[in-house]
Every structure is written in structure tokens, then in C-alpha cells.
Amino acid sequence: xxxxxxxxxxxxxxxxxxxxxxxxxxxxxxxxxxxxxxxxxxxxxxxxxxxxxxxxxxxxxxxxxxxxxxxxxxxxxxxxxxxxxxxxxxxxxxxxxxxxxxxxxxxxxxxxxxxxxxxxxxxxxxxxxxxxxxxxxxxxxxxxxxxxxxxxxxxxxxxxxxxxxxxxxxxxxxxxxxxxxxxxxxxxxxxxxxxxxxxxxxxxxxxxxxxxxxxxxxxxxxxxxxxxxxxxxxxxxxxxxxxxxxxxxxxxxxxxxxxxxxxxxxxxxxxxxxxxxxxxxxxxxxxxxxxxxxxxxxxxxxxxxxxxxxxxxxxxxxxxxxxxxxxxxxxxxxxxxxxxxxxxxxxxxxxxxxxxxxxxxxxxxxxxxxxxxxxxxxxxx
Numbered sequence: 202x203x204x205x206x207x208x209x210x211x212x213x214x215x216x217x218x219x220x221x222x223x224x225x226x227x228x229x230x231x232x233x234x235x236x237x238x239x240x241x242x243x244x245x246x247x248x249x250x251x252x253x254x255x256x257x258x259x260x261x262x263x264x265x266x267x268x269x270x271x272x273x274x275x276x277x278x279x280x281x282x283x284x285x286x287x288x289x290x291x292x293x294x295x296x297x298x299x300x301x302x303x304x305x306x307x308x309x310x311x312x313x314x315x316x317x318x319x320x321x322x323x324x325x326x327x328x329x330x331x332x333x334x335x336x337x338x339x340x341x342x343x344x345x346x347x348x349x350x351x352x353x354x355x356x357x358x359x360x361x362x363x364x365x366x367x368x369x370x371x372x373x374x375x376x377x378x379x380x381x382x383x384x385x386x387x388x389x390x391x392x393x394x395x396x397x398x399x400x401x402x403x404x405x406x407x408x409x410x411x412x413x414x415x416x417x418x419x420x421x422x423x424x425x426x427x428x429x430x431x432x433x434x435x436x437x438x439x440x441x442x443x444x445x446x447x448x449x450x451x452x453x454x455x456x457x458x459x460x461x462x463x464x465x466x467x468x469x470x471x472x473x474x475x476x477x478x479x480x481x482x483x484x485x486x487x488x489x490x491x492x493x494x495x496x497x498x499x500x501x502x503x504x505x506x507x508x509x510x511x512x513x514x515x516x517x518x519x520x521x522x523x524x525x526x527x528x529x530x531x532x533x534x535x536x537x538x539x540x541x542x543x544x545x546x547x548x549x550x551x552x553x554x555x556x557x558x559x560x561x562x563x564x565x566x567x568x569x570x571x572x573x574x575x576x577x578x579x580x581x582x
Contacts, residue, residue, distance in 0.1 A: 241577035257320035259327035265340035270347035304366035325377035336391035364430035425484035462513030
């Protein structure tokens with residue numbers, strides 16, 4: 202077992218949240234002491250089916266992206282924040298090229314480990330090599346405060362949206378081998394700092410923000426994605442404090458859903474309302490998978506709200522005109538918007554088989570084998 206990283210000094214907003222944690226449902230002593238489990242399962246060798254013409258070669262690590270200052274948004278001004286500025290998006294993609302290259306490299310290694318057992322002994326050390334480079338540099342943590350509030354949020358979201366690529370890869374490396382303790386401590390310390398940065402960003406400040414920035418403190422898909430990232434990190438670093446925070450976001454997110462299962466913040470996004478409703482469900486589904494993996498049972502009210510939101514989103518995907526009528530705009534609809542449905546259907550297999558069937562029916566034309574979101578998380582039945 203790796204030596205624990207040195208204690209991290211918590212940001213002020215995070216200290217406030219920890220002090221106020223007592224109002225949350227207490228975790229039982231046995232549960233808190235138990236080891237946390239990451240939801241990714243590397244299949245047995247016999248389950249690997251793909252053949253590669255060339256053996257795996259470990260490429261040179263991608264340099265870390267450290268400086269997170271002056272991160273801009275890629276949306277044009279407007280009430281729905283849903284119209285993309287193509288020039289700003291191009292600049293954003295260029296700025297984040299190191300993150301995107303690293304994520305792509307890690308995802309490729311994860312997929313190869315799943316599908317090519319003969320390469321596994323070379324893949325584990327290669328994953329660790331890449332993660333160590335980023336951990337040593339404290340990647341994604343530099344100059345976060347050198348942004349306006351909107352830019353700082355976008356900088357944190359780069360981490361939140363991309364975290365699963367890093368944590369999936371680290372989980373695979375741990376399952377393939379026993380990496381050196383020093384490397385584990387370094388990587389887990391870095392992941393923990395990223396988790397704390399996300400929590401601090403999504404914890405409202407002690408003094409109210411100016412009115413124009415108060416939207417930063419509402420529940421929306423971005424907060425759910427932040428929580429999913431923190432939850433994934435927590436299960437690898439054995440951090441119950443971070444996991445408690447992630448589970449609380451799952452609860453508060455579901456509690457703010459409307460009676461019909463829609464999320465008000467997402468339904469306000471004009472022609473992308475369906476897209477963002479599904480995007481919110483995608484993040485919440487990861488949180489449910491983390492909860493199920495670690496025995497964190499949802500309350501009966503949360504189960505009810507989760508089922509209603511899942512049904513609303515699935516039926517909205519099948520008949521987007523229903524959401525178009527509510528928003529007054531034609532809805533964007535893409536095949537990958539059902540990506541979360543096979544994973545959440547596993548949760549409902551036990552207690553809501555009708556909803557399980559609906560989710561699988563709506564997603565029946567989507568091939569989960571091509572999904573980096575689902576790889577390792579879907580269980581064989």
C-alpha cells in the first residue's frame with residue numbers, strides 16, 4: 202500500500218464546507234473504514250477479443266499542461282449560453298491540446314489493456330510514466346486565480362471533464378501491476394489536489410458573489426461533472442471526505458430536478474436543452490455507479506427522482522419535439538447522447554426492470570464497445 206501523501210492545506214471555501222459537513226447523513230463506522238473501490242473492472246484475458254498487427258510501443262510522454270491562466274469561454278453572449286463562437290472554440294482547443302493529447306494517449310492505452318492481454322505488462326508502466334510526468338509538474342493547477350470568475354470555472358472544468366481519462370488509466374495500471382510506492386504517492390497526491398481544487402471551485406464563497414456571477418453557485422451539469430471527477434479520484438485515493446462531497450452533490454442535484462424529471466438549468470439552454478439534459482444525466486450516472494460500487498445506497502426519494510429524470514431524458518431523446526415545444530427551439534440530437542443509458546440501466550436492473558428495458562431499448566443502436574465512457578464500467582450479464 203502506498204505511503205499516504207502529505208496532508209493538503211485546504212482552501213478557505215473547502216474548510217468552510219468541511220466544518221459544515223456535520224449536517225450530512227453520517228457514514229457508518231464500518232463503511233467509512235472499508236476500502237473504497239473504483240468502478241472499472243479489467244476483464245480476464247479470455248474476454249479480450251481484438252487483434253493488433255503490431256506490439257504495443259510506449260510513446261514518449263506528452264508534456265504537462267500547467268498554466269491555467271486566462272482561460273476563455275467559447276460561447277457567444279446570450280441568455281441560453283448555447284451558441285458556440287467558432288473562433289473562440291478554435292482558440293480553446295489549441296490552448297488545451299496537451300490535455301487532449303494526453304487524454305487520447307491514456308484512453309488508447311486503457312482500451313489496449315482491455316482488448317489485448319499480451320500487451321498488458323508493457324502498458325501498466327507506460328501509463329505510470331505518463332501520469333508521473335503530469336503529477337511531478339502539478340499539472341492543471343498553475344495560476345488558476347489568474348482568471349476572471351467565468352474563466353476560472355472553465356479552467357476547473359477542463360480538469361473535471363477530463364478526469365475520467367486519468368483515473369481510468371491509473372485504475373488499470375493498479376490492476377495490471379503493483380507500481381512503486383513513490384510513484385503511487387506522487388500520483389495520488391496530485392489527484393487529491395485536483396479533487397480539492399474542484400471542491401473549492403464549486404463551494405459557494407462565504408460572502409455572496411456579485412449578482413452577475415451568482416449563477417456559478419447553482420446546481421447544473423458542470424457541478425455534477427465536478428462531483429463525478431472528485432468521486433472517481435476519492436475511490437483511488439481512499440478519501441472518504443471527498444467521496445462524501447461527491448455523494449452530496451448527487452443528492453442535491455437530484456433534489457432540484459422538476460417533478461417531470463427535467464433539470465431547470467439544462468432546459469433553459471435553448472436548442473441544446475436536450476443535449477445538456479443528457480449531459481447532466483451522463484455525469485449523474487457516473488456518480489450512481491460510484492455509489493453502487495461502494496455501497497452508498499440512495500434514499501427512496503433520490504431513487505424516485507433519478508428514475509423520473511432518466512425516463513424524461515430517454516423519452517425526450519426518442520421524441521425531441523416534446524422538448525422543442527417547451528423551449529421554442531428545434532433540439533440538437535446526436536447518437537452519443539444515449540451513452541449513459543446502458544450504464545444506468547444496470548442500476549435499475551434490481552428494482553425497476555421496466556425502466557431498465559426502456560433505457561436499453563432507446564440505446565439499442567449505440568455500440569457500447571466503442572465508448573471510452575463505458576469501457577470497464579459495464580458488467581457482463
